[in-house]
Each structure stands twice: as C-alpha cells, then as structure tokens.
Amino acid sequence: xxxxxxxxxxxxxxxxxxxxxxxxxxxxxxxxxxxxxxxxxxxxxxxxxxxxxxxxxxxxxxxxxxxxxxxxxxxxxxxxxxxxxxxxxxxxxxxxxxxxxxxxxxxxxxxxxxxxxxxxxxxxxxxxxxxxxxxxxxxxxxxxxxxxxxxxxxxxxxxxxxxxxxxxxxxxxxxxxxxxxxxxxxxxxxxxxxxxxxxxxxxxxxxxxxxxxxxxxxxxxxxxxxxxxxxxxxxxxxxxxxxxxxxxxxxxxxxxxxxxxxxxxxxxxxxxxxxxxxxxxxxxxxxxxxxxxxxxxxxxxxxxxxxxxxxxxxxxxxxxxxxxxxxxxxxxxxxxxxxxxxxxxxxxxxxxxxxxxxxxxxxxxxxxxxxxxxxxxxxxxxxxxxxxxx
Numbered sequence: 024x025x026x027x028x029x030x031x032x033x034x035x036x037x038x039x040x041x042x043x044x045x046x047x048x049x050x051x052x053x054x055x056x057x058x059x060x061x062x063x064x065x066x067x068x069x070x071x072x073x074x075x076x077x078x079x080x081x082x083x084x085x086x087x088x089x090x091x092x093x094x095x096x097x098x099x100x101x102x103x104x105x106x107x108x109x110x111x112x113x114x115x116x117x118x119x120x121x122x123x124x125x126x127x128x129x130x131x132x133x134x135x136x137x138x139x140x141x142x143x144x145x146x147x148x149x150x151x152x153x154x155x156x157x158x159x160x161x162x163x164x165x166x167x168x169x170x171x172x173x174x175x176x177x178x179x180x181x182x183x184x185x186x187x188x189x190x191x192x193x194x195x196x197x198x199x200x201x202x203x204x205x206x207x208x209x210x211x212x213x214x215x216x217x218x219x220x221x222x223x224x225x226x227x228x229x230x231x232x233x234x235x236x237x238x239x240x241x242x243x244x245x246x247x248x249x250x251x252x253x254x255x256x257x258x259x260x261x262x263x264x265x266x267x268x269x270x271x272x273x274x275x276x277x278x279x280x281x282x283x284x285x286x287x288x289x290x291x292x293x294x295x296x297x298x299x300x301x302x303x304x305x306x307x308x309x310x311x312x313x314x315x316x317x318x319x320x321x322x323x324x325x326x327x328x329x330x331x332x333x334x335x336x337x338x339x340x341x342x343x344x345x346x347x348x349x350x351x352x353x354x355x356x357x358x359x360x361x362x363x364x365x366x367x368x369x370x371x372x373x374x375x376x377x378x379x380x381x382x383x384x385x386x387x388x389x390x391x392x393x394x395x396x397x398x399x400x401x402x403x404x405x406x407x408x409x410x411x412x413x
Contacts, residue, residue, distance in 0.1 A: 024360055026367045032331045032352045035368055039110075039358040044213045046194040046206060047109045051354050053190035054299035060307075061299030064329030067307030071338050072399045076384035084380055085387040086373070088346055090128070090323065091269060091290070093148065097373055098340055098388050100128030101365075102298075102327050102350035103152035103177065108136025108226025110358040112219055118357060119146035121365035125373070130177050130348065133164065136226035143171040150175035152273070154182060155254040164230060165266060174268045177293070178259065181274030183252040186301035256283065263288040271325070276311040278318040291323035291345070298328045298350055309339065316343030333375025337383065341391045 029035050040048050054061040088098040101122050107114035115137035122129035123146040131142045133154040142149055151168040153161060153176055168176060195206055210217050251258075263270055272284040273293035281292050294315045296305045308328035316324050326344040330336060331352065339347050352372065356364030380388070383395055 026356075026360060026363065029367060030371070032355065032368060032371060035352070035355040035359065035364075035371070039355040042213065042216065042358050043110060044209045044216055046191075046196045046209065047216070047358075049190035049194055050106070050109060050188075050196055051104075051351060051358070053188055054303070055186035055188055055301055056303035058299060058303065060296055060301075060303050060305045061329075063305070063307035064296070064299055064309070065307075065331070067309035068329060068335050068338055070399050071309070071342075071396050073334060073337060073341075073379070073383055074395050074397050075382055076395070079384040079386065081381040081384065081386045083386060084377055085389075086377055086380065088388055090346060095128060095346070096126035097369075097376065098344075098346040099336060099369070099372060099376070100325075100346060100348045101130065101353050101369075102348035103130040103132035103135075103179070104350050104354055105132045105134030106136060106226055106228070107132070107354060107357065108223075110354055111361045111364075112223035113137060113361075114226075114354075114357055115142050116145045117362035118353060118365050119149050121353070121362050121369065122146060123148065125366065125369045127369065128346070128348075133230055134228050136229055138229040138232070139164075139168055139173070140171050141229075143168075143173060147172055149173065150177055150271070152177040152179055154179055155251045155258075157251055158258070161251075161262070162265065165262075167230075169267070175271060176266050176268065177271045177273050178262065179273045179297075180254070180259070181295065181297050181301055182250060183254065184250065186297070186303070188300065256287065259284070260287045273325075275315065276306060276308070278311075278314040281315045281324070282318040282320075285319060285322055291325055292319065293325040293327060293348065294344070295327045309342065312339065312342045312344060330372075333372050333377070334379045336372065336376050337379050337391065338396065340388060341393060341395045343393075 029038060086097050088095055101118055111117060115131060115135040119129045119142045128150060129146055130150045130152050131139055132152050139151055151173045153164060195203055269290040271291045271293060272289045274295050274297060275281050275284060275292050276294060276296060284292050294308060294312050296308045312326055323345040324343060325346050325348060326339045327348040330347055330349050336347050353365045353368040356368035385391060
C-alpha cells in the first residue's frame with residue numbers, strides 16, 4: 024500500500040474505507056442519528072474565508088506553539104478515540120508514537136484498546152481523557168494516570184448518556200461481535216483486517232480490564248452502566264481539587280459554561296460537539312468558538328470537530344483557538360498502515376498548514392488573527408453540496 028500516492032485526508036479516508044469492514048469504518052466515520060451535526064461542523068468552516076495579506080517575508084515559517092511549559096511543533100494534536108484497536112492492532116500505542124515523533128499532543132481515551140500505562144511508556148507526554156464514570160472508578164483511573172506520569176487530564180463532559188449512532192445499530196456493532204450473515208459477508212470482504220483480528224484478538228477496553236471485567240462484553244456493560252448522568256459542576260470542582268496537574272474540560276459550546284469551567288480552576292477547555300457523535304442537530308462547532316474565546320479571557324481554548332484541511336486549522340486559530348485536535352483524520356491513516364498511516368495524516372495537515380500560512384502572508388502562527396477572515400458569501404451553494412454528499 025503506497026501512501027506516497029495519497030495527497031489529502033479525503034483520499035486517506037477513501038483508502039481507509041477500502042481497508043476496513045463496514046462495521047469498523049462506520050464506527051469511525053459516522054455520527055449520531057441523521058448526522059446533521061457532522062454536516063454542520065463542515066458547513067461552519069465554509070462560512071469563513073481566508074484573506075491573504077501578501078508582500079510579507081515568509082521565507083522562514085514557524086508553525087510551533089507553546090502550551091504551558093511545553094513547545095509543540097504544530098498547533099495540532101490527536102483527539103481521544105475509543106476502541107481504536109478496531110482499526111489496527113496496538114492502535115493507541117501506534118498513534119501515541121506517531122504523535123511523539125511529530126512532537127504534537129496526544130490524548131488517550133478512557134475506552135482505549137491499550138492500557139494507559141502502555142501508552143505513557145510509548146509517549147511520556149501523552150494526556151489522558153477521562154469519561155465521567157462513577158466516582159470510585161474515576162478516582163482509580165486518575166490515580167493510575169498520575170502514577171504513570173501523566174501531566175494533563177482531559178475531562179469529557181458531553182457524554183452524560185451515549186448518543187444514538189444508527190450506523191452502528193444497523194451494522195450490529197456490539198461487544199463482543201455477534202456474527203450475522205450480513206456481518207460475516209462484510210468481514211470476509213476484508214481478509215487483511217480479519218487476519219489481523221484473528222492474529223491479535225478482538226480489541227477490548229484495556230483501561231477497564233479487571234478481575235470483575237475481564238471480557239469485552241462485561242467491559243462494555245460496565246462502561247455503559249457507569250457513565251454518570253448525575254455529574255455536575257459540583258463534581259467537576261471536586262475532581263479539580265483531586266488532580267494536581269493541568270485539567271482540561273472537553274465538550275463545551277456555551278460561553279457561560281466556558282467561563283464557569285475556568286472559574287472552577289480549569290486550565291483549558293476544548294470547544295467540541297464530539298465530532299457530531301453525540302447530540303444531533305447541535306450547532307456547528309466553529310460557530311461556538313469566538314464567544315468561547317471571549318469568555319476565556321486569554322486562557323487556552325482548544326478546538327475539535329470537523330477539521331479536514333490545513334486551512335481549517337488556520338480558520339480555527341484565527342478565531343482564537345490555542346490549538347486544534349483531530350480524531351478521524353489520523354484514524355483513517357491508522358486503518359491503512361498503522362503508525363506510518365497516522366504519520367501520513369499528520370504530515371498532510373502539517374504541509375497544508377505551512378503552505379496556507381505562507382500564502383496568507385504570515386511567518387508564524389502567532390501572527391494569525393480575526394483580520395485574516397471574512398464571512399463567506401457562497402453559503403447557499405456550499406450547503407447544497409453538503410446535503411448532496413454521502
């Protein structure tokens with residue numbers, strides 16, 4: 024498989040679709056219900072256009088950013104993806120190593136297929152994402168992250184209950200896999216993937232593995248049962264007091280929530296709608312960014328959901344994001360070729376970012392501002408294209 028022939032995330036996605044069985048690809052690629060939030064995320068980017076300012080010296084460009092005491096090569100990180108082992112054996116370790124080599128942040132999911140200890144050994148600068156579980160299990164995971172050397176905890180707050188993902192329901196995706204004739208036909212059409220799974224075994228949720236939850240079905244039931252719909256601001260404040268390092272609140276869209284998170288001691292927030300995988304018909308994530316940045320009053324605001332191009336990254340940064348995170352894009356690469364595929368996705372976005380930055384007339388990320396943007400006048404044409412796309 025020659026990744027040199029791949030020139031965009033869109034092409035990498037198409038290749039991933041050819042590598043994965045439908046149930047795995049739809050789990051990665053899909054969203055909640057009618058997937059209107061997914062479409063809104065992309066549409067939000069097209070409502071902004073970049074305004075180049077030429078005749079500046081851009082012969083040397085700096086795409087690096089400093090977050091707290093760490094300087095990263097790019098304003099780009101890998102977002103948490105649960106059950107990534109469904110795409111490639113040892114997926115989380117492979118992605119963490121690719122991020123380390125690229126010198127960008129990596130966030131490990133609570134529902135990862137590799138344990139947080141394995142991932143922290145592969146990438147000592149990795150962050151850990153904590154789903155809101157019951158207090159006992161949450162504290163246990165926090166202690167493990169702390170003992171493993173993790174310096175940043177990302178608390179995801181937009182999953183009080185699981186979103187309804189109809190692609191997964193239609194494909195019969197569950198743990199463990201229960202084969203139906205339709206599913207079996209789909210799996211047999213991807214013999215390389217089947218061989219990988221037979222060789223390495225079905226992925227499970229390694230961070231939830233215990234004597235009481237040693238098999239995948241029990242782990243899935245545990246995760247569903249322990250998601251705490253009662254988690255509130257008071258619990259978040261208590262959690263803040265129990266974690267001694269950077270704490271990031273992920274999954275906020277409303278400016279008042281952003282301000283409140285910082286008032287409780289958060290070190291950063293992630294403006295996110297979970298990539299359209301939770302609440303359908305939610306606002307396009309980029310629309311929430313300017314007010315969130317204003318509410319943050321100079322504190323770090325990260326962004327995810329909908330990024331597919333380097334120019335998308337520029338738009339989010341120009342609107343005030345401190346950095347952006349991508350989930351699906353590196354997983355497309357992972358599904359194709361493991362760690363080199365993740366590196367390919369990062370490289371594509373990095374190259375597009377660098378070229379777009381130069382053509383915009385900026386020599387560094389720090390020079391980006393709202394003046395490099397104008398609202399688009401082509402929205403109706405683009406909306407028709409989005410609605411017609413598969």
